[in-house]
Amino acid sequence: MAGAVYRDEDFPADPYPGAVPPTSYLHTDGLGLPLHETSTGALVQPDGVDLDEWLLQRGEAPLSGRIPVLTYGSNRCPSKITWLRENLRLPGPVVVLRAHCADLAAVWASGFRLRDGARPATLAAMPGVTETHAVWLATPEQLRVLDVVEGRGERYRLARVHTGRVTLGTGAHLDGVLAYVARGEVREPLLVDGEPVRCQELSQAAARELTGEPGSCGLAVTEITGDPDPGLWPDRVFVYGTLQPGGSAWSLAAPLVGGTPRRVRVPGTLYDTGEGWPGLRIDPAGEVPGWLLPLADPVAALPVLDEYEGTEYRRIRLALADGTVCWTYVFTAATDGFRVVPCWPAGHV
Structure with missing residues (x-):
């Protein structure tokens, strides 16, 4: 209409x-x-x-x-x-x-x-x-x-x-x-x-x-x-860069997790920002792998993650293929000249 x-x-x-x-x-x-x-x-x-x-x-x-x-x-x-x-x-x-x-x-x-x-x-x-x-x-x-x-x-x-x-x-x-x-x-x-x-x-x-x-x-x-x-719903966040298990910022995320992380994929394109971390843009034509982290206390955890992600990222709710809703952070700054990468390995520097 x-x-x-x-x-x-x-x-x-x-x-x-x-x-x-x-x-x-x-x-x-x-x-x-x-x-x-x-x-x-x-x-x-x-x-x-x-x-x-x-x-x-x-x-x-x-x-x-x-x-x-x-x-x-x-x-x-x-x-x-x-x-x-x-x-x-x-x-x-x-x-x-x-x-x-x-x-x-x-x-x-x-x-x-x-x-x-x-x-x-x-x-x-x-x-x-x-x-x-x-x-x-x-x-x-x-x-x-x-x-x-x-x-x-x-x-x-x-x-x-x-x-x-x-x-x-x-x-x-x-x-x-x-x-x-x-x-x-x-x-x-x-x-x-x-x-x-x-x-x-x-x-x-x-x-x-x-x-x-x-x-x-x-x-x-x-x-x-x-x-x-x-912030009470959902009580899970999708991470795809330095916050992944084994990543350089996992020590920040780990105390916030209240269950077993699992591997999932979201529709999107992943960019190498050149700063040592990636940026996600939602795109139904692409697919980005990462981890779904269950949060022990999302209301307490999200401000910590917001501060870490900074002003170039925005927190959104996103549905996975099975309908499960999670938080994730999308990159909002310009991506001109950035290299597209299929994934961001844990520990990538």
Whole structure:
């Protein structure tokens, strides 16, 4: 849909759960700019600019500073995002990514919204079902607004969901994605004849007339206390140069590792910077070998690695071929005249 934009008036939030664009999008200034997703990231249409670059050029939080949060109700709607800006001072551009959710479903909750009497959605385990919802890549400030609108601690709780699998258009698997799940009876699923009712199967008007009993959502979750840190996920980093096991900077990385490193490959091109270390550029046409390091404490480890990598590198999240998401560092300086190398051997000087 290059050249198209999603206007708020075409995607109303009422009747709940509202109308949702057919692609991932970036919401800013009352418009949704479609995102074209590839295996190595997302591009902002119609200009075809890398999403991270688009954000950085405007002084906005990069993707590494954002937290993936699954949303399955009206927060997917462009008009609702504008409502959040006008009523709750939601700051900055909002990144909304389409997500395929396996063994999970949005179902009608047992209670109603006080402000308009609508029956809201709640998340439930549903083996064998796949639905399409959305993931906000939210800044910490945006997440605090979501806390307010979702009634965190009263109606819903913010939790890491261990049931099912959530996959983005890039192929990335969001293991343990955050979501607002029921807290208390009014947001537990409504059971009709002992079964929850999927929102996709019944309109809001019909859902208001349902009668039944509240039941369990069936989800395995870990509730989040306080403000989650963007560095919490993922808890692994791909290294391809001096930080590799046996490399000249392995002594810096080794104390941060909390498991067994394994060899993997990422799509990219590797350059010899001439300074004794390489630089990675993401490129679907190439392949770069290295090591996947599990981090014992990513929030503590990432600042150490950031400082070591310096200003010529930027930390990003990247999906491996199997969907596993890891951090890595891409080289952002010019590569003119640099030699392309197939790999960087451990201990290379």
